[in-house]
Amino acid sequence: MIAVRVFMKVTREPLKRTPVVLRLDADGSQTPPVFTDRSGLASFDLPPTSGKVLVSGMERYQGRLADEIPIALWSITQSEQGSLGQPGAFPSGSNAYPSMTTEAVQVGDRSVLTDSEGYLVDPSDWSEDFARALAAQEGLTLNAEHWEVIRYLRARFARSGTQASVRDMIAHFRKVWGRERGSNRYLHRIFPRGGPQKQGNRLAGLLRTKGEH
Known part of the structure; x- marks a missing residue:
């Protein structure tokens, strides 16, 4: 049995x-994604092995997978240790808990x-109405193309537990939309405030990713 316990570094809250x-x-x-329980624990019925632990689609640990592995997060987007077990830096600004700066939609x-x-702040607060409200706040009116990207991002995350990179999006949408509309330029045109990996993830209720640009 392999278990991963995820908790906040500062408050120790699961x-x-x-x-x-x-x-x-x-x-x-x-593995398919396993969601942590009320105590912050995700359990896998696997023998000890080696590999990586991804939490919310981001690598948090690399090494021997056995017994209980603690993952202490400074915030929802950063951890005390990187994927190679190296110490991380305390994040500044609005990403840090418990002094996180929040806004209301x-x-x-x-x-x-x-x-x-x-x-x-809480991904479970996502709804289609939230996406519409945030888009309106960002000056964007969602059309069928936006919804196709949003649903792709959410389905990809639900299926794999990892977030799509821009390269993944281009490969997918070139197949379904064709070369011109499936290009990086077009995806950034329809998501003008940061492209599909920033604005798209925001509207899909997902977290920012390491590869944002």
Whole structure:
């Protein structure tokens, strides 16, 4: 049995409903995502092995996978250790807990919290109405193309526990839309505030990724 416990570094608070994936060195395969329980624990019925731990699509640990592996996060986007086990730096600004700066997006009769860049504080708050409200706040009217990208991003994350890179998006949308509309330039044109990996992820209720540009 391999277990991964995910918690906040500062408060020691367990992170619930957080997707954890193991990527195994032996054959390069990865497990389906397992969501942490109320105690922040994700359990895998596997014998000890070596590989990587991905939390919310980002590498948090690399090495021997056995017993219980603690993953302490400074924030929802950074951890105390990188994937090679090297110490990380305390993040500055709105990403850091417990002093995170938040903003509210009005969705119907309720306020949904985001960080100062528009990323959801709690991914479970996502809804199509949230996406429409945030898009309107960013000066964007969602059309069929936007929704196709948003649903692709969410489906990809639900399926693999990892977020799509721009390269993944281009490869996918060139197949379904053709070379011109599936290009990096076109995807950035329809998501003008940061492209599909920033604005697209925000609207899809996902976190920022290491490869954002």
